[in-house]
Amino acid sequence: MRIQQILLALALGVSALFTGCAHPITVGPVDASQIKASGTSRIGKSVGYFVAPEDAQREVTTGGGGGDKVSYKPYADLDPGLYRALSEVFANVTKMKSANEAAVPGSPLRLVILPKIFTNSSSSSALTWPPTDFSIELVCKVTDPAGAVVTEVKGIGKGHAEYDEFKNNHSLSANRATQEALVNLVKALEADPALRR
Template sequence: MRLLKCLMALAAVAVLAGCAHPLTIGPDLSKVERDATERPIPRNVGYYIPADVLERAVTTEGGGGDSVTYKPYKDMEIAFYKMLGNVFKNVTRLKSANDAEVLAKGDIAYVITPEISTNSSSPSPFTWPPTRFAVNLSCRITDASGKFVGRAGVTGNGQAEYDEFKADFSLSGRRAALDAVLKMQAELLKMSALRAE
């Protein structure tokens, strides 16, 4: 009987140790701002994220042998939209990357398709929230006809220790997402191809 209880306890620990805890990595929108000295690009843009990609969940490592799960595109979409609004004259969310009627009606000069990959980790054997997080954000840019214009890519990094994340388990992810969005904003603002007449 004692052996059976021990085996059941070990099985319970094994199940708990393999959990994928849900996070939300959307950054603080109040911090997605443009420096007043930066000159925005006087163009209308559209961005396109396929519906299945928007809902795609990913799982990466946490601490204590656990993992975390989240939807990077969905979590970051509003911040991405706001960032594009800081860079360009007007932003439209597109349902299709090549809807000629919508592109013409919105006088859209460029279509931006984001790609996001993530990584997280924690050396802690006792707590599951990740203390280190990375968000790789790249943007493929085409003109309204579909011709390739350019690509920009950045990596956002975020860290959070136990004292900080005990009130917000997503903190390192939120910080990494914010870092990625602000770095992408800087990259787009300095792309001379986007300012070409």
């Protein structure tokens, strides 16, 4: 009886090693150079965006295929793409070191952008771990330097990739979703009249 219990525990341990792991991926855009404004004039304001240190280091785990999961750092991965998107819309963009930087007397910042990122992933494959589907919602609360809310804009993206596509890039569905979300964020920022007042 004792040997059977030991064998069962070993079998469960080995099974746990091969199922339910979290594989690292990155969720940056496919090609940041393609995140472009529509050609309308830039909003002539200096803006700052702030990501809290705990968000910048936050690791998120969502579903993959074959019972596995994937892990990534959405704020760190999206930072270059977010800077690019904001720079396409506003005259000057600064990454703020503190949340109240814009409120300092003499600060040139007219607006503060506070991004929040929500993600999900899944896979239709029982045999491979990379996600075939990835979704991302990039929500940007925009305030004035005193903290009063000016508006809120969203960029939503969905990405899909099949095995033949992602076998050389396990992050492909996430990259496609992020690309779409950032492109849509640019469109939403350009279209929001509150940002031009």
